Amino acid sequence: MLSMNKWCTKDKVEKLPDSAKNLLVMELQNHNEKLAAENAKLVKLIETQNEIIRLKSTEPYIPSSEQTAYLFDEMELLADMVTDNDTKEVTVKEHKRKVSHKIKELPENTPITVVDHTKNAPDTYTAENGYVYKRTDDKVVDKIGFIPAKYYLERHLYPQYSLKDFEPEKEERRTIVLWENEKTDVLSAAPSLIAKTVIKKYADALPLYRQEAIFKREGVEISRQTLSNWLLKYSELLNPLKERFKYYLLKSPLINQDETPVQVLHLEKSKPSKTHFMFVRVGTACPDTGKERVIVQYTFIANRKIETLSQDSDLYNSYIMTDGLRGYLGLDKHLNCWVHAVRGIKKYLKINKKSSDARHITAIVGKLYIIEKDLRKKYAADKITRAEFISERKTETQKVFEELKQFLDKTKGDYTPRSPMGTAINYFYTYWDSLIRYPECFESSPDNNRAENSIRPFTLGRKNWLFCVSEAGADASAMYYSLIETAKANKLNTFDYVWYIMMKAPSCKTDADWDQLMPWAVTEDNIANLHETRDRAKPDPDRTKKYIIRGSRR
Numbered sequence: 001m002l003s004m005n006k007w008c009t010k011d012k013v014e015k016l017p018d019s020a021k022n023l024l025v026m027e028l029q030n031h032n033e034k035l036a037a038e039n040a041k042l043v044k045l046i047e048t049q050n051e052i053i054r055l056k057s058t059e060p061y062i063p064s065s066e067q068t069a070y071l072f073d074e075m076e077l078l079a080d081m082v083t084d085n086d087t088k089e090v091t092v093k094e095h096k097r098k099v100s101h102k103i104k105e106l107p108e109n110t111p112i113t114v115v116d117h118t119k120n121a122p123d124t125y126t127a128e129n130g131y132v133y134k135r136t137d138d139k140v141v142d143k144i145g146f147i148p149a150k151y152y153l154e155r156h157l158y159p160q161y162s163l164k165d166f167e168p169e170k171e172e173r174r175t176i177v178l179w180e181n182e183k184t185d186v187l188s189a190a191p192s193l194i195a196k197t198v199i200k201k202y203a204d205a206l207p208l209y210r211q212e213a214i215f216k217r218e219g220v221e222i223s224r225q226t227l228s229n230w231l232l233k234y235s236e237l238l239n240p241l242k243e244r245f246k247y248y249l250l251k252s253p254l255i256n257q258d259e260t261p262v263q264v265l266h267l268e269k270s271k272p273s274k275t276h277f278m279f280v281r282v283g284t285a286c287p288d289t290g291k292e293r294v295i296v297q298y299t300f301i302a303n304r305k306i307e308t309l310s311q312d313s314d315l316y317n318s319y320i321m322t323d324g325l326r327g328y329l330g331l332d333k334h335l336n337c338w339v340h341a342v343r344g345i346k347k348y349l350k351i352n353k354k355s356s357d358a359r360h361i362t363a364i365v366g367k368l369y370i371i372e373k374d375l376r377k378k379y380a381a382d383k384i385t386r387a388e389f390i391s392e393r394k395t396e397t398q399k400v401f402e403e404l405k406q407f408l409d410k411t412k413g414d415y416t417p418r419s420p421m422g423t424a425i426n427y428f429y430t431y432w433d434s435l436i437r438y439p440e441c442f443e444s445s446p447d448n449n450r451a452e453n454s455i456r457p458f459t460l461g462r463k464n465w466l467f468c469v470s471e472a473g474a475d476a477s478a479m480y481y482s483l484i485e486t487a488k489a490n491k492l493n494t495f496d497y498v499w500y501i502m503m504k505a506p507s508c509k510t511d512a513d514w515d516q517l518m519p520w521a522v523t524e525d526n527i528a529n530l531h532e533t534r535d536r537a538k539p540d541p542d543r544t545k546k547y548i549i550r551g552s553r554r
Contacts, residue, residue, distance in 0.1 A: 105546040105547060105548050105549070106144070106151065106153060106220070106546060106547040106549060107219075107546055107547075108539075108540075108543045108544055108545055108546055108547070109539040109543070110151065110152060110153045110539060110547055111147075111152040111153065111537030111538050111539050112152065112153040112154075112155055112537055112538065112539070112540055113145075113152065113153075113154055113155065113533055113534065113536050113537035113538075114155050114156075114157060115154060115155070115156045115157065115533065116157050117156060117157055117158045117159065117178075117180065118138050118157050118158070118159045121135065121159035121178065122135070123135045124161070125159075125161040125176060125178070127176065131163060131172060132163075132164055133161030133162060133163050133164070133175070133176050134161060134162055134163075134164045135159060135160070135161050135162075136160055136161065136162045136175070137160065138157045138158065138159060138160055139157070139158040139159070139160035139177040139552070140155060140156075140157060141155070141156045141157075141158065141185065141186065141551065141552045142154075142155050142156075142188070142547065142549055142551075143155070143156060143187070143188055143189060143190035143193075143549075143551070144188060144189060144190055144193050144220070144549055145190035145191075145192045145193060145534060145537070146190065146192040146193040146195070146196045147192075147534060147537075151193075151218075151220060152534065152537040153537070153547055153549075154190040154192070154534075154537070156185070156190075158177050158178060158179055158180075158185065159177070159178045160175055160176070160177045160178075161175060161176045161177075161178075162174055162175045162176075163175070163176075177552075179506075180506035180507040181237055181505070181506035181507075183233050183236065183237065184233055184234055184237050184505075184506050185506055185552070186551050186552035187230060187233060187551050188549045188550060188551035189230045191499055191502035191503040192499050192502075192503075192530075192534065194230055194231070194234055194498075194502045195495055195498040195499035195502050196495070197211060197227055197230065197231065198231065198480050198483070198484070198498050198502075199484070199494055199495050199498060201231075201461075201480070202457070202461065202477070202480045202481055202484050203457070203484050203494055205457075205460060205461040208224040208227045208228060209224050211224070211227060212224045212227065231476065231480070232472075232473075232476055234502060234505070235475070235476035235479050235480070237505050237506065238479055238483075238501070238505060240508065240511075240514050241479075241501070241505065241508075241514050241517060242297075242479055242482070244511060244514045244515060244517075244518070245295050245297045245482060245486070246297060246312070248283060248285075248293070248295050248518065249281055249283035249295045249297050250283070250312055250315050250316045251283070251285070252283030252284055252285045252295065252318065252443075253284070253285060253286075253318045253319065253441065253442070253443055254283070254284045254285075254318065254319045254320075254321065254441050254443035254444050255281050255282065255283050255284075255316070255318070255319070255320050255321070256281070256282040256284070256320075256321045256322075256448050256450040256451035256454075257279070257280060257281040257282070257309075257320060257321070257322055257448075257451050258279075258280050258322070258323060258448065258451035258452060258454075258455050259277040259278065259279045259280065259301070259304060259309070259455075260277060260278050260280075260455055260458065260459055261276070261277055261278075262276050262277060262278045262300070262474060263276065264276045264471055264474055275302065275303045275304075276300070276301070276302055276303070276471075276474070277300075277301050277303070277304055278298055278299075278300060278301075278455070278458055278474070278478065278481075279298070279299045279300070279301045279308075279309070280296065280297070280298055280299075280451055280454050280455040280458075280485075281296075281297050281299070281451070282294065282295070282296050282297075282450045282451050282454050282489070283295040283296075283297075284443045284450065285443070286442065286443060291520070292490075293490070293519075293520050294486065294489035294490055294519075295486055295489075296454045296482055296485035296486045296488075296489050297482050297486075298458070298477075298478035298479070298481040298482045298485070299478055300471060300474040300475050300477075300478050304325075304327075305327070306327035306328070306330070309325070309327060309328065310327075310328075310331060313331065317332065317333070318333060318441075319333045319334075319335055319437075319440070319441040319443075319444060320333065320334055320335065321335040321336070321337065321438070321444055321448050321450075321451070322334065322335070322336065322337070322448065323336075323337050323340050323448055324336060324337070324340045324341070324427065324430075324431055326430070328434075329430075329431070329434070333437070333441075334434045334437070335434055335435075335437050335438045335441065335444055336431040336434035336435045337446075337447045337448035338365055338368060338435060338438075338446040338447055339446075339447040339448065339449070339452075340427075340448070341365070341427055341428060341431065341435055342361065342362055342365050343424075344420065344421075344423055344424025344427055345358050345361050345362055345421075345424045346358075346362065347420065347424070348420045348421050348424055349362070351420070355421070357411050357414070357421070358421065358424075360407065361404070361407065361408075364400060364403055364404045364407065365400075365404065367400045368397060368400055368446045369446060371393065371396045371397055371400070372393070372445055372446060375389055375392055375393055375396075386442055389442065390439065390440070390442055393439045394439045394440070397436075397439045398439075401436045404428070405432075408425055408428055408429070411425065412425050412426075412429075454485045454489070457481065457484070457485065458481055483497065483498050483501060484498065486519055487519060489519075490519035490520065492519055492522065493527070496527045496530065497519065497522060499530060500517070500522055500526055500527060500530060501517050503530060504516070504517060505517065
């Protein structure tokens with residue numbers, strides 16, 4: 001368009017010969033056509049971007065009525081937690097009405113079994129203030145139990161005492177019930193029903209509002225608020241078990257750990273925090289019995305600072321396997337994951353499949369897994385001892401490390417430091433010492449897959465909600481994920497293990513009691529006794545009325 005720009009004034013154009021004028025007109029037409037084509041492309045691009053924005057802002061699988069209510073982990077959906085069966089007053093358009101959250105009824109032919117807590121209970125009970133209570137009729141608490149595909153009534157008996165010389169004016173309780181743990185004993189949910197709710201939510205990623213609909217379809221009306229209340233009550237009960245998990249975790253010769261973001265909505269700030277994480281640690285021990293003992297513990301943490309990630313480091317002096325975070329480099333006995341080490345190399349192969357350097361590096365690293373597989377197979381077949389395993393693995397892997405280091409030294413000069421391949425190669429140099437240390441630890445493998453696999457259920461379940469409302473709710477979720485993933489890691493039936501814990505936890509008072517709930521302490525007979533109690537539930541042939549379930553009331 002230089003010629004057009006040169007002759008673009010009106011006076012000069014009029015002086016041009018006809019041939020030049022025709023040429024200028026053609027140039028102008030071509031220029032206008034190009035502008036029109038470019039304008040059309042821009043219009044099309046804007047339309048496409050607008051469509052993408054509209055698509056991204058639409059929840060394709062969630063009805064509009066649910067988009068706001070279920071953005072949260074609804075175990076703590078209601079900050080003002082309702083009690084198990086009470087009613088409360090709520091304001092609705094400047095008038096008050098009562099909202100009931102009770103479980104309505106069970107049919108008259110519901111099977112019933114009795115769990116007796118009154119064995120060896122004395123005839124009298126002396127309170128701390130010296131008052132003597134006389135044993136009366138035992139306190140009866142009816143709870144809903146759970147059998148797959150059907151429900152049963154679980155009747156719990158607790159010793160109850162009445163004051164011999166009751167004087168109403170002295171404000172003394174007329175009766176006392178010897179609960180195992182009053183907060184959970186008074187609930188109308190039996191341990192099996194709690195276990196079912198936990199498994200459906202945290203193992204099957206089934207939100208409470210969907211469970212509410214399923215209960216209703218099965219003929220039992222239990223609100224999501226009631227379910228939430230149950231889970232929160234039991235999570236408080238299990239705090240001592242969380243400490244015992246931590247105790248055994250820190251006794252492990254190896255801890256695999258990982259973290260993933262979780263947003264917590266602080267209502268007073270009216271915006272979600274982006275600095276919170278769910279922290280997972282997997283403690284692995286192989287005692288003389290030859291069986292692995294594994295503890296998987298989820299912990300809600302406020303940030304990913306090194307002092308947070310290395311919490312309890314003063315109580316732990318064994319090996320820690322992590323992903324690539326520079327903050328971990330200062331840890332003693334730090335192991336780094338080889339899967340993360342080659343991740344940059346594999347990404348480079350996606351954009352340059354013919355890269356011989358990238359292929360060669362992945363082939364060398366692959367030798368580590370061949371060595372690991374062969375030696376583990378020998379150890380499992382009792383062909384080598386534990387000490388021989390460690391010695392042979394050190395010798396064989398050292399050859400691979402030397403081969404890889406030599407190739408990296410020769411290759412790194414061919415790539416700029418900030419190029420994809422240069423960045424991937426520099427990763428090895430940054431974490432080299434922690435990468436080559438894993439052969440020292442018998443329990444370790446070349447990667448951090450134990451932690452990765454343990455945290456995956458949380459990342460998948462998180463797709464059902466966007467935020468946790470509070471830190472207390474996130475802590476409760478962490479406890480339940482810990483139970484389920486620990487059961488999986490120890491090859492236990494997750495429902496049976498959670499059920500057993502919910503059944504026994506109310507009576508646990510000492511560390512020794514809680515230790516009996518460790519996965520390796522739970523026997524087949526323990527689980528069989530649970531099933532036996534449930535299976536002996538039979539309908540009362542004389543019952544003609546439906547059961548009204550409200551838990552316990554004073």
